[in-house]
Amino acid sequence: MRIRRIASLVGVVIFFMGASMLLATAVGVWFDDGSANRLFLSSIISMALGAALFFSNPKRGAVEELSLKDGFGIVGFSWFGASLIGAIPFLLSGTIPHFAYAFFESASGLTTTGSTILADIESLPKGILFWRSFLHWLGGMGIIVLSVAILPFLGLGGMQLYKAESPGPTKDKLRPRIQQTAKLLWGVYILISLLCFVLLMTFGMSWFDAACHTFGTVATGGFSPYNASIGHFSSPSIHYIIIFFMFVSGVSFALHYRALIGRPQAYFRQAELRFFVTLIALATTAIYLTRLNDGMTTEQNFRDSLFQVVSIITTTGYGTNDFELWTPFAQMIILGLMVVGGCAGSTGGGLKVVRILLLFKYLKVLLNQQLHPSGVFVIKLDGARVKREVIQNILGLFLVFIMLHMAASAFLAFLDVDILTAVTATLTCLGNVGPGLGEIGPTENFLSIPAPGILVLTLCMIMGRLEIFSVLILFLPQTWRR
């Protein structure tokens, strides 16, 4: 691994983060809430740090081939670095004075998780709240675009990076050159964001609320500037708008691009999307039925159930309701949806819908293979044959996901966190969802978890976001040998 080269590129990301803080500074100035001062300082520090890192490499201009190890290093350290830098405004403004918790909140934003350690969100200055939500939007951009557009712009093209960061096992080759692909996807992301923003404003949100909730929705993040999350808004229209955009953001952005350039039939040809819709329909119906006797109108029950299902499967984590008060069965469905996550190529987290679909197909093959040991069984997806190694990779990721989940849960339990909290905290962080059960339910926060646990959960969020392997590899000694 060429550490100086990586440091220089991470510097660019950090500089970009610092520049983004200027927007939050402007919001602080607008509301005159006293946060502008510290946000501006954070911005200067971050940009200076980024520039220093960038210029630390004398060969920064040289276009050289990057090895696979370098690629993993860039992806991993960019996210770690950006999460650290994103914490500066929380620390400098004194809103989150403890480092571990500020780092957690920042990483929760950038990884579009949406878990928070804040007990009283509404007491924070608006400039800081804007920054907190804006982290989601930057992170979402990172997921679908950053590594395939910004880094190639710096002479770092190459599918190895795409492989390391793109969510989901299937690669959508929209255009031969990755850089162009990235720009197109970015365009789609901005377009959807604008639409969401305009609609939320049209239906009564202030521009500030509309902006923050657009960031949280389109990035499938989940931060809200209100303690009651989306429950703060009583308007059903706003609930349905957010449901719609969470759903849209849980679908592959490449698919949206195809539809936008005049091929909307692409939506109906993708097995992953069909499975995604089926899961949402089944889960919503099941939860709807468990709440029949809770004394609410049919519309409200339907809206609440659909909202929570879409919010959790897309790994957004917004709430209009406290699902900790629901039946154990409804809670089990919520936990199951956390593992599934959004579609590949969306901003959603989790294992991704297509992987779960392929695991089910593989299950069927496995059973048939027991009956016909010498038979050859083919798994097909969207009409094409899925290679055996793709399945093996998915099984591998599944294995690592479960093992990491057990290890991190055990670590939290080691800190005397109760088992239900430990297990669901790890699950919600690995899946980039947001809320869990026990001490970290939808109306609670992560403040009760001790600092070492918070750091491990931060690592889980970043690992979950980067498909686990790309971060795990950084812990192998041979990665560091030249």
Place this chain on the structure above:
Amino acid sequence: MRIRRIASLVGVVIFFMGASMLLATAVGVWFDDGSANRLFLSSIISMALGAALFFSNPKRGAVEELSLKDGFGIVGFSWFGASLIGAIPFLLSGTIPHFAYAFFESASGLTTTGSTILADIESLPKGILFWRSFLHWLGGMGIIVLSVAILPFLGLGGMQLYKAESPGPTKDKLRPRIQQTAKLLWGVYILISLLCFVLLMTFGMSWFDAACHTFGTVATGGFSPYNASIGHFSSPSIHYIIIFFMFVSGVSFALHYRALIGRPQAYFRQAELRFFVTLIALATTAIYLTRLNDGMTTEQNFRDSLFQVVSIITTTGYGTNDFELWTPFAQMIILGLMVVGGCAGSTGGGLKVVRILLLFKYLKVLLNQQLHPSGVFVIKLDGARVKREVIQNILGLFLVFIMLHMAASAFLAFLDVDILTAVTATLTCLGNVGPGLGEIGPTENFLSIPAPGILVLTLCMIMGRLEIFSVLILFLPQTWRR
């Protein structure tokens, strides 16, 4: 599937079960506890039913090749049938009047799980208690011997049955003919049982207690005739004897056979056994450390910790202590050990130590493969190369285990069982362990779970015992086509 042929063979198993009840009848007569009458009736009914099933097939004498489907049918239906028959004494004696719960208790015995629905075990007549414990011993015999000795004796030889029932992925070919192998393993099983029985009596148990606890220990079952399980006995020697025999029964019986015929060095050459011992040492140390401030002697802490670790990893489920009172970390270790289980070829359940070992080795390969995508990595076990399809099968079993676990937990939650109870009940039943957490802790029982949930847990126990696939296959429509 040739249903009449299968029914006829299941009849033999049922007849054998009925004959075994005569031993329990004798115990009932000895103690004159009023149970002999009903036990004898159960025996007659079972033997008659078995004989009727056997003679229902006119071609019963013909030695014909069995297909793979037939093999799966025999294994699956033998266990279901035997579990049903084993419930008759509970039902007829009125000790467990409800069918689902009697079936659960019987299957829990035969699958060597040891979960119970009895609130006051000691109030039962001794004849019934003997039968309950004897089910363990019969089940343990079934696991290592029945399908490879009894069935071939009926003209049903063939590795396909061994493949369907033997625990663990590695096949130990002790002798070329399966029937001989089975008899040798049976001999080892009886020898170890006798040793355990004699030692327990020597250190103060009555012959009845020694017999019941030998059945529970050597079969890694966990039923005790006392409410306080092994905690009923205060003698440390008895605790250590049971620890030793649980450990021995969690090791491959083929390995014991090799040692007995003069090759004890075989113990030191097996990677699985080394890993098993390592896991026990690590878990015991960790739990020992969490209990340092609980105010007990070093010896007692060590003994309790070791007892619980060996009891859970071997999936016995005996207790000297209530681990629900331990720290969350100690409880997480207990849950982790439940998944691991005993060694392949032992009477222990779970996923088996060798599979977990191979999964860890595979994890290392997976990480290296990310760094060197075109590299070829070999997984070795005991010096031999492990085939890729073996790994794939293990990954498949792991996947099915997790999915089944989630589905069964969701079903229990559907019946309004709380999440912690639902998740750990399913885990302990699939792993054939015994106790769980929540409502089904070591000092509690499964009576609080509604009957449909009890039936699903019974299915989980049988599936867990038969390596899941062999039972799942019976649910495929194509299995039933001729």
